[in-house]
Amino acid sequence: MLIINYLTKGRFNCISKTMSKIDLTYIVDDDEIILYLAEKLIRKTNFCDRLEKFSNGWKALDRLKFSIQVGENIPNLILFDLNMPEMNGWNFIEELNQITQAQNIPTFIFTSSIDPMDIEKSYEYENVLGYIPKPLTTMKLDKMLRLMDGDNLINNGRLRYFNYKDMFSRGVI
Numbered sequence: 001m002l003i004i005n006y007l008t009k010g011r012f013n014c015i016s017k018t019m020s021k022i023d024l025t026y027i028v029d030d031d032e033i034i035l036y037l038a039e040k041l042i043r044k045t046n047f048c049d050r051l052e053k054f055s056n057g058w059k060a061l062d063r064l065k066f067s068i069q070v071g072e073n074i075p076n077l078i079l080f081d082l083n084m085p086e087m088n089g090w091n092f093i094e095e096l097n098q099i100t101q102a103q104n105i106p107t108f109i110f111t112s113s114i115d116p117m118d119i120e121k122s123y124e125y126e127n128v129l130g131y132i133p134k135p136l137t138t139m140k141l142d143k144m145l146r147l148m149d150g151d152n153l154i155n156n157g158r159l160r161y162f163n164y165k166d167m168f169s170r171g172v173i
């Protein structure tokens with residue numbers, strides 16, 4: 001069970017009673033403002049101990065391969081955008097899944113796209129636990145933690161949103 005504690009001075013803390021805290025999170029997005037805002041929220045909520053940001057998928061994959069090669073910790077979670085130059089999100093997840101040690105890393109698509117075809121395509125990847133429309137919120141971080149912790153009571157074990165009205169009614173946007 002997850003609890004979001006409201007601390008003094010308007011600060012939040014994401015706390016899990018059943019799951020250890022996330023050590024390392026990767027965020028892959030070509031938008032520097034999105035990366036900045038996501039980092040601020042993740043740090044404010046104590047979502048993870050360490051955060052690494054990447055402006056494209058190649059950089060994230062290179063960093064991951066290096067970490068594996070030298071025996072560093074690999075991320076416990078990866079958030080990635082679909083619409084990026086150089087390497088889009090679909091190419092990124094395909095390349096990620098070619099790395100044996102990375103195939104079980106929970107990932108979430110973190111995008112501005114609400115295209116139903118993109119949402120449906122996300123179901124082709126076992127390690128994609130959800131489809132998170134931008135912007136990132138405390139509620140979305142909480143849902144990600146719950147899904148990673150095996151809470152199958154929310155949306156049949158995945159974050160699934162079909163259209164704008166559905167996302168709005170569920171408080172996602």
